[in-house]
Amino acid sequence: MSVAKRIVIEPVTRVEGHGKVTILLDENGKVVQARLHIVEFRGFERFIQGRPFWEVPVLVQRLCGICPVSHHLAAAKAMDRVVGGEKLTPTAEKMRRLMHYGQIYQSHALHFFHLSSPDLLFGFDADVGIRNVIGVAGKYPDLAVQAVMMRKYGQEIIKATAGKKIHGTGAIPGGINKNLSLAERDGLLKEVEQQIAWSKGAVKIAKDYTVENLTKLAPFGSFDSNHLSLVRSDGAMDLYDGNLRAIDAQGKVILDQVDCQKYLDFIAEEVRDWSYMKFPFIRSLGPDKGWYRVGPLARLNTATFIDTPLAEAARKEFVAVTSGKPNNVTMAYHWARMIELLHAMEKMQALLNDKDLQGKDLVVKGQRREVGIGLLEAPRGTLFHHYVVDKNDMIVAANLIVSTTNNNEPMNRAVAKVARDHLQGVEITEALLNHVEVAIRAYDPCLSCATHALGQMPLMLAVVDHRGQVLDEKSRG
Amino acid sequence: MSAQDAAKLSFTIDGKEVKAEPGQTILQAAALAGIYIPHLCAMKGLSPWGSCRVCTVLVNGKPQAACTMPVAEGMIVENDTAELKDLRSSIVEMLFVEGNHFCMFCEKSGNCELQAMGYRLGMLQPRHDYMFPTRQVDASHPDVMLDHNRCILCARCIRASKELDGKNVFQFIHRGAHKRIGVDAAGGAGGTNLAVTDKAAEACPVGCIVKKRVGFAVPIGQRLYDTKPIGSHIEAGRAAKE
Known part of the structure; x- marks a missing residue:
């Protein structure tokens, strides 16, 4: 997958807990994938x-x-x-x-x-x-x-x-x-x-x-x-x-x-x-x-x-x-x-x-x-x-x-659908931010209880260009 | 003055005259007079111990443990002062940070003397850092659970087993910061002759020694300290009738 730009929306307001949305774009600015990240650890x-x-x-x-x-x-x-x-x-x-x-x-x-x-x-x-x-x-x-x-x-x-x-x-x-x-x-x-x-x-x-x-x-x-x-x-x-x-x-x-x-x-x-x-x-x-x-x-x-x-x-x-x-x-x-x-x-x-x-x-x-x-x-x-x-x-x-x-997969699907429909170019507009949040809120304003997997890699951020080269990488956990 | 009163000693607590029998402790005499002196390791029916120091009072200006100090004619005791309240609170705070006391899901909550003491003394937040020690849970006994996370080393279980049950189930082991309650069997409490009906199983002021499978059976609102602070029964003059 070639990704030219990552758009990150955080924090998602009026959602209990902390969500983070990543929209992955290809070199043409088309949405490849959307991910609702859950970065809290409960245990x-x-x-x-x-x-x-x-x-x-x-x-x-x-x-x-x-x-x-x-x-x-x-x-x-x-x-x-x-x-x-x-x-x-x-x-x-x-x-x-x-x-x-x-x-x-x-x-x-x-x-x-x-x-x-x-x-x-x-x-x-x-x-x-x-x-x-x-x-x-x-x-x-x-x-x-x-x-x-x-x-x-x-x-x-x-x-x-x-x-x-x-x-x-x-x-x-x-x-x-x-x-x-x-x-x-x-x-x-x-x-x-x-x-x-x-x-x-x-x-x-x-x-x-x-x-x-x-x-x-x-x-x-x-x-x-x-x-x-x-x-x-x-x-x-x-x-x-x-x-x-x-x-x-x-x-x-x-x-x-x-x-x-x-x-x-x-x-x-x-x-x-x-x-x-x-x-x-x-x-x-x-x-x-x-x-x-x-x-x-x-x-x-x-x-x-x-x-x-x-x-x-x-x-x-x-x-x-x-x-x-x-x-x-x-x-x-x-x-x-x-x-x-x-x-x-x-x-x-x-x-x-x-x-x-x-x-x-x-x-x-x-x-x-x-x-x-x-x-x-x-x-x-x-x-x-x-x-x-x-x-x-x-x-x-x-x-x-x-x-x-x-509802994890459905929420990701909802965000991807909204992003495909509302993203114009690569610019994050206020309207796009709002629409993504509205879609998440339809399901669930509560993310804090949903995180429980064990592991040391709660979140990995990577920027990859269209040739597959990693331009930047960050991890937490 | 009756012959009975003549045999008594007289002293004051916060300026109030209190009569007492020779040989009584300040804590005992105060309770019978309807005066509450906060305490944790002291328990009616057990020998005085004097380890927690929550009952510290000033006797003629010097700090003493009210649970071990015998009364004496004419002594001047200070109990209800801001300074002593702060001292007692600091001790309770140390007990909180030294163990793992999670009131929010502890079955003893509402019936716990440590928690009730914190409330009574107006404790809001410990002035020390939490130590979060690694402690064990001994669930080997079929009817009694020992959660060492909640132990405050008051020795009430040790004394109750020895003095009231005629057994020797509990004893301190290790020293200093590693000190904890041990049992007289290598495999845990399950290997001892502790019975669920023993006084030692009821003596714990906190949620360390609890009967199994009965937690949370008393609803919120009907627990010991839900509506009245710890010590209320003494202040209501009921200690003499117990």
């Missing part, structure tokens, strides 16, 4: 080795400050298997679900309103001086307040179930350490109607924006891809539990009802030397064709239906746009995300009215196992936690495939 899989298994759900949630609940619950689900307590009591499962829906709710609200709405409300090319959350608060004060109050509600749900808004301790191996008191329930129920109304409004904003701008959005960072998520045994969307389903860009089923405990038979990870983040793929299709998307868009595509009425009605409108076929439009992530936000709120409403949450039977234990695997649908997509525990209760091996890792 959780290594340093939890030698720690006791019951500590892991609390420890690994420190991967992230936005979606700690996802890691907390995925690890707890894995440890349920270790203690033989995977058949939770109704109180434990419903408390965990409530915690998870609270997490989905606050995270989706954050993602949409705080991080992405400036792009949608002001346009991708608007001045960065106003294209931010403060700008939104200035021009759309009601929306800004609503965004804060929605996020707060999700955080209050988390506090009531996990003890703290961030980094709580609710889920323990085989169950939960508290139920929901009547006082907690009543406080949360008071706001339910308002939150449902706001969620419906959020779906409308995302839908109207997507439909009105579909001509412009449809090609933006878009490409055909496979889609993967958990679904319930009847095919319904299930964000907390279920089996794996994968479909291709046309909707053909690749995998269905795959037991999470057997994920390694179906999913593999490829390592590339320029990133800490691995590249997962479906084994039967190989790394070139087996990569897939996860997250709200994938979940809307894979689910047969949604089991809450308002979100199901919204889903039908969503699939109607693509005549029932999978939606491969990158910017449709936002609409899908808001449908899930509404679904989570409907689920929370049902759970808060469920008397099982005041039950006292909180923990179960059974046959001890050496291996624990826990999957769930985190806000940004399917999350895999896999642990091996020795006879002394210590972790000896761990593998985490986080949502952002699952």
Whole structure:
């Protein structure tokens, strides 16, 4: 490959963690390749080795400050298997679900309103001086307040179930350490109607924006891809539990009802030397064709239906746009995300009215196992936690495939597509910078949890001319 | 004055008169009088030890460990002063930097006396650099885990095993900066006669010696120091009833 010029965009703003984008050009200034570099090193899989298994759900949630609940619950689900307590009591499962829906709710609200709405409300090319959350608060004060109050509600749900808004301790191996008191329930129920109304409004904003701008959005960072998520045994969307389903860009089923405990038979990870983040793929299709998307868009595509009425009605409108076929439009992530936000709120409403949450039977234990695997649908997509525990209760091996890792290849594709469409000559314009960031943000504003590969070469920068001569080379790590 | 009171000694703590039995330590007499003197290595039911020095008070102007110093008639004790608070905080800070105390995922969090002491003394950030020592975890016992990362060498486990359990499970090994708790079996705690029901398994003020598989069972908000600082029960006058 002959490369005449490298264009590096860093840091990517309004993305949690640090991303770095490299666009490789040939001697004619054409985009050869785009890479979203992950240069952070986390190392959780290594340093939890030698720690006791019951500590892991609390420890690994420190991967992230936005979606700690996802890691907390995925690890707890894995440890349920270790203690033989995977058949939770109704109180434990419903408390965990409530915690998870609270997490989905606050995270989706954050993602949409705080991080992405400036792009949608002001346009991708608007001045960065106003294209931010403060700008939104200035021009759309009601929306800004609503965004804060929605996020707060999700955080209050988390506090009531996990003890703290961030980094709580609710889920323990085989169950939960508290139920929901009547006082907690009543406080949360008071706001339910308002939150449902706001969620419906959020779906409308995302839908109207997507439909009105579909001509412009449809090609933006878009490409055909496979889609993967958990679904319930009847095919319904299930964000907390279920089996794996994968479909291709046309909707053909690749995998269905795959037991999470057997994920390694179906999913593999490829390592590339320029990133800490691995590249997962479906084994039967190989790394070139087996990569897939996860997250709200994938979940809307894979689910047969949604089991809450308002979100199901919204889903039908969503699939109607693509005549029932999978939606491969990158910017449709936002609409899908808001449908899930509404679904989570409907689920929370049902759970808060469920008397099982005041039950006292909180923990179960059974046959001890050496291996624990826990999957769930985190806000940004399917999350895999896999642990091996020795006879002394210590972790000896761990593998985490986080949502952002699952979306690694798609994000690179999105950036490459945007670069090909928007790069004029070799000059980096403000518009190009913005468009690349908008494409990344559609997937995932969170990169910090996704880096975990071991190695001494986290990032290699090389400038190579069109004859293949290395003009400059830098490495870090 | 009753005959009982006549047999008692009288001294002052921060100007307040305190009655005490001969042979009591300042720490014991203060607790019975509803006065909290911060302490870590001292534990009710165990012999005085005097190693952590968190209970340092001024006795007639001289620094002394309240947990080992017997009361004497007329002594003037200073406890609640800014200078002593700073001294105690500096000791707690040294304990924090000398081990690997990661409260954020420690199962003892909320029930930990070291953590609670840090809060009580208003510790924000240690004034010393963290040492990040390499320490081991001994998980060989089926029901008890020893995480040496969190040990503060208070010797409560040593004393509890010997004095309350009639065993000799724990003992100090090595010296100076390498000093740590050892067990009387080559293969770790699993080879000892330590039982999960032993007092020694409950005596640890930090998360070093913990019962296995029960961590995080108490929700946030219901843990020992979630709502009241360490020492509150003494200040509420409950020490005399324990």
